[in-house]
Amino acid sequence: xxxxxxxxxxxxxxxxxxxxxxxxxxxxxxxxxxxxxxxxxxxxxxxxxxxxxxxxxxxxxxxxxxxxxxxxxxxxxxxxxxxxxxxxxxxxxxxxxxxxxxxxxxxxxxxxxxxxxxxxxxxxxxxxxxxxxxxxxxxxxxxxxxxxxxxxxxxxxxxxxxxxxxxxxxxxxxxxxxxxxxxxxxxxxxxxxxxxxxxxxxxxxxxxxxxxxxxxxxxxxxxxxxxxxxxxxxxxxxxxxxxxxxxxxxxxxxxxxxxxxxxxxxxxxxxxxxxxxxxxxxxxxxxxxxxxxxxxxxxxxxxxxxxxxxxxxxxxxxxxxxxxxxxxxxxxxxxxxxxxxxxxxxxxxxxxxxxxxxxxxxxxxxxxxxxxxxxxxxxxxxxxxxxxxxxxxxxxxxxxxxxxxxxxxxxxxxxxxxxxxxxxxxxxxxxxxxxxxxxxxxxxxxxxxxxxxxxxxxxxxxxxx
Numbered sequence: 001x002x003x004x005x006x007x008x009x010x011x012x013x014x015x016x017x018x019x020x021x022x023x024x025x026x027x028x029x030x031x032x033x034x035x036x037x038x039x040x041x042x043x044x045x046x047x048x049x050x051x052x053x054x055x056x057x058x059x060x061x062x063x064x065x066x067x068x069x070x071x072x073x074x075x076x077x078x079x080x081x082x083x084x085x086x087x088x089x090x091x092x093x094x095x096x097x098x099x100x101x102x103x104x105x106x107x108x109x110x111x112x113x114x115x116x117x118x119x120x121x122x123x124x125x126x127x128x129x130x131x132x133x134x135x136x137x138x139x140x141x142x143x144x145x146x147x148x149x150x151x152x153x154x155x156x157x158x159x160x161x162x163x164x165x166x167x168x169x170x171x172x173x174x175x176x177x178x179x180x181x182x183x184x185x186x187x188x189x190x191x192x193x194x195x196x197x198x199x200x201x202x203x204x205x206x207x208x209x210x211x212x213x214x215x216x217x218x219x220x221x222x223x224x225x226x227x228x229x230x231x232x233x234x235x236x237x238x239x240x241x242x243x244x245x246x247x248x249x250x251x252x253x254x255x256x257x258x259x260x261x262x263x264x265x266x267x268x269x270x271x272x273x274x275x276x277x278x279x280x281x282x283x284x285x286x287x288x289x290x291x292x293x294x295x296x297x298x299x300x301x302x303x304x305x306x307x308x309x310x311x312x313x314x315x316x317x318x319x320x321x322x323x324x325x326x327x328x329x330x331x332x333x334x335x336x337x338x339x340x341x342x343x344x345x346x347x348x349x350x351x352x353x354x355x356x357x358x359x360x361x362x363x364x365x366x367x368x369x370x371x372x373x374x375x376x377x378x379x380x381x382x383x384x385x386x387x388x389x390x391x392x393x394x395x396x397x398x399x400x401x402x403x404x405x406x407x408x409x410x411x412x413x414x415x416x417x418x419x420x421x422x423x424x425x426x427x428x429x430x431x432x433x434x435x436x437x438x439x440x441x442x443x444x445x446x447x448x449x450x451x452x453x454x455x456x457x458x459x460x461x462x463x464x465x
Contacts, residue, residue, distance in 0.1 A: 037330070037331025037332060038331055038332075038335060039331045039334040039335055039339075039340050039341045040334065040335030040338065040340055041338075041340045042078060042338060042339055042340040042342055043060055043061060043076075043077040043078060043338035044077070044078045044080060044088065045057050045060070045061060045077045045078060045079060045184070045188065046078075046079055046080040046184060048060070049079075049184050049187050049188055054187070054188060054190075057077075057188055058075065058188065058189075060077070060338075061075040061076060061077040061188075061338065062074070062075055063075060063076050063092070063336055063337065063338075064336060071096070071097060071125070071142065071143070072094045072095055072096050072097055072125070072142055072146070073094075073095045073097070074092065074093065074094050074095070075092070075093045075095070076090070076091060076092040076093065076337045076338050076339075077090070077091065077338050078090050078091075078158075078159075078338075079091065079180075079181045079184045079185065081154070081176075081177040081180040081181050082154075082161070082166055082177065082180075084163070085161050085162060085163035085165055085166030086161060086162035086163065086166070087154045087160075087161035087162075087163075087166035087177065088154065088159060088160055088161070089150055089151060089152060089153075089154060089159045089177060089178070089181045090150070090151045090157060090158035090159045090339065091148060091149065091150045091151070091181070091185065092116070092119065092148075092149050092337065093146070093147070093148045093149070093185070093189075094124070094125060094142045094146060094147045094148075095146050095189070095192075096142065096144075096145060096146040098144075100195055101144070101145055101146050101195065102145050102146070102195060102196040102197070102198060102228070102461055103145065103146045103147075103148060103192055103195050103196070103197050103198070104141065104145045104146070104147050104148070104197075104198045104200050104457075104461075105148045105150065105182075105197070105198070105199050105200060105201075105212075106118050106119070106123070106141075106147060106148065106149050106150075106200055106201055107150065107152050107199070107200070107201030107205040107208045107209060107212075108151075108152075108156075108201065108202070108203070108205060109201065109202055109203025109204030109205045109206070109208070109235075109236070110156065110203070110204050110347040110350065110351065111153070111156075111204045111347060111350050111351050111354050111358070112155065112156050112345070112346065112347020112348065112349070112350030112351050113156065113157075113203070113204070113347055114151050114156055114157030114158070114344070114345075115149040115150055115151055115152065115156075115157065115201075116149060116151065116157055116158075116324060116328065117321075117324065118149060118201075118202070118446075119147075119149045119324075120323075120324035120327070121320070121321055121324060121444065121447055122444055122445075122446035122447045122453075123137075123139075123140060123141040123147075123446040123450075123453065123454075124137065124140060124141070124142065124147065124149070125137055125140040125142040125143075126140075128320075128323040128324045128326075128327045129323065130319075130320070130323060132323065132326055132327050132330065134327075137450070138450070138451075139446075139450040139451050139453070139454035140454075141446075141454060141457060143454070144454075144458055144461075145457075145461070146192065146195070148185065150178065150181060152174065152177075152178055152208060153167070153168040153173070153174045153177060153178075153208075153350060154166055154167060154168065154177060154350075155167055155345055155349045155350040155353070156345060156347065156350050157344060157345060158337075158339045158342055158344060158345070159345070160342065160343070160345065164353075167349070167350065167353035168350070168353060168354060169353055169354065169356070169357065170354070170356075170357040170360070171207055171208070171210075171211035171357065171360075171362060171365075172211075174207075174208055174211050174212070175211040175212050175214065175215035176215070178208070178211075178212045178215070179212060179215045179216065179219070179223075182212075182216075182225065183223075186224070186225065193224050193225065193226065194226055195226060196226055196228040196461070197225055197226050197227050197228060198227075198228055198229050198230065198231060198461065199212055199213045199216075199227070199229075199230045199231075200230065200231040200232070200233075200457070201231075201232065201233070201235075202232070202233035202234050202235065202443070202444070202445070203233075203234055203235060203236065203385075203386060203443065204235075204236055205232065205235065206232050206234075206235020206236045206237040206362075206386070207235075207236065207237060207362045209230050209231075209232050209235070210230065210232075210237065210362045210365040210366050210369060211362065211365065213227060213230045213365075213369050213373070214362075214365040214368060214369060217368065217369065217372060217373075227373060228373060228374055228461075229373045229374030229375060229376070229432070229460070229461075230369055230373060230374075230375055230376070231375075231376040231378070231457060231460060232376070232377050232378070233378050233379070233380075233445050233446075234378075234379050234380060234383050234385075234386040234391075234442075234443045234445060235377065235386060235391070236385075236386050237361065237362050237363065237366060237394055238361040238362070238363045238394045238397070239270070239274060239282070239286070239358075239359045239360075239361065240270075240271055240274045240275070240359075240361065241390070241393045241394040241397055242386065242390040242391065242393060242394050243267045243270055243271065243286070243390070244267060244389075244390060244393065245263050245267065245289060245290065245300075245384070245387075245390075246259075246260045246261070246262075246263030246264045246267060247260065247264075248384070248387050248389055248390070249263065249300075249303070249304070249384070252312060254303070254304045254306075254312065255303045255304065259299075259303045262299060262303075263289065263299065266285050266288070266289055266299070267289075269282075269285055270282045270285050270286055270359075273285070273359075274359055279355075279356050279357070279358065279359040279360055280355050280356055280359075282359040283355065283358045283359045286359070290309050290384070290385055291385075293348075293351065300384070309384040309385045309443075310383060310384065310385065310442045310443035310444060311380070311382045311383065311384075311441075311442025311443065311444075311448065312382050312383075312384055312442070313382055313442070314442070325344065328344055329344070363394070363397070363398060366398055367398050367399050367400045370398065370400040370402075370433055371400050371401050373432070374432040374433075374434075374460070374463075375432065375433045375434070376433075376434045376435075376436065376456075376460045376465075377391055377395060377434070377435050377436070378434075378435075378436040378437070378438060378445065378456060379391050379436070379437055379438065379445075380437075380438050380441030380442045380443060380444075380445045380448060380449075381425075381437055381438060381439050381440065381441060382440065382441060382442040382448075383441075383442045383443040383445075384442075384443075385443060386443065388437045391435075392435070395435060400433075402430050402431050402433065405430050405431075406428070406430045406433065409428050409429070409430050410428070411426045411427060411428040411435075412426065412427055412428075413426060414426060414427045414436070414465075416451060416452055416455040422439075423439055424438065424439065424449075424452045424455065424456075425437050425438040425439050425452065425456075427465060429465065434460060434465050436456060436465070438452055438453070438456065441453075
């Protein structure tokens with residue numbers, strides 16, 4: 001209990017120090033980029049949905065043509081998932097004009113990272129330029145699919161709750177709120193219920209995606225959602241088997257033998273704490289190795305001098321990662337997205353409420369999903385925090401009906417086009433399960449390799465990978 005109390009005090013102090021800067025950049029209580037502009041009002045769709053005013057809800061949620069798009073219609077707004085706590089999930093949806101196009105849900109990780117990062121930085125129809133204008137993304141996933149981006153869980157991005165009890169404490173809470181939101185979404189867009197549905201995401205969404213997919217699976221008799229599969233990129237699913245950073249960093253030349261031993265000693269403690277149910281203590285040590293939310297500098301930084309653990313080829317976080325947040329601060333954009341002057345939340349509050357869940361596994365959920373649905377795990381070759389080899393360590397321990405075949409399956413070379421000189425990556429396929437490693441890509445794989453990522457998701461959905 002003493003350890004837990006010290007940890008909470010430390011967390012609150014660091015959260016305050018870090019969030020001070022974030023509040024000054026993104027809080028609704030300070031002037032936006034265009035001072036004094038009209039941000040409009042937040043759009044809460046749940047009352048309209050419950051009253052059966054579906055067409056009015058669609059009309060109000062339509063994102064007007066600042067995007068200048070022709071391939072899809074886009075909608076955004078808030079879905080109330082807990083009235084007692086006034087908990088609301090924000091979404092933006094791009095509806096393909098292709099008949100019967102599959103619907104892909106995209107969830108960012110963090111925990112507490114906005115899915116609008118995925119939209120504007122990785123795979124959405126537009127990217128934000130330095131001057132806060134938009135450019136069309138050539139290999140947008142909206143070229144082929146309807147895309148639903150949800151800021152998840154509440155407290156993430158524009159999603160919010162007005163009561164501390166409204167924050168998710170575990171993946172059961174996450175799945176409950178997401179499922180509620182999806183049911184409202186499919187009531188609003190009932191014409192999509194029969195379309196193929198895929199839950200996708202990256203990083204800590206390695207826990208969110210299985211959580212919501214498993215919830216849909218459990219409720220399959222009444223859910224009326226055509227779940228076909230899941231796709232997880234560079235995902236954290238089972239921290240106990242995805243912790244061997246020392247060997248990986250040593251083998252790629254970023255640390256020496258002495259530093260490797262430091263990592264190994266820390267990793268052994270993490271595993272011990274996980275096995276004994278001391279999940280917060282386990283996370284605290286993991287944080288000291290890489291993340292640095294509570295410990296700065298980390299062992300990774302001290303050993304490598306690198307500030308960015310999402311791609312071993314980069315020293316610092318790309319500046320372009322920040323443009324979308326500046327774009328979201330523009331009053332005209334806030335009005336267009338129907339978020340009004342609400343705060344764009346960072347991840348500290350969400351992370352604090354999930355502390356006891358961060359180092360828990362979703363492996364049992366994944367084994368059920370692999371038995372019943374198409375499943376894709378993909379990793380960038382250059383990622384550090386959720387590396388390809390650690391994903392393989394985890395997958396080799398999953399108990400599913402084709403495990404024996406998986407353990408002996410050969411992987412093959414994959415190219416986007418047979419005429420390409422460059423190898424895109426490597427694929428291991430066992431029935432409806434795919435494990436893929438993408439060359440020259442890090443943690444934010446669609447950002448690093450947009451053409452390859454689009455080919456990957458398309459081949460997976462169409463069963464041609």
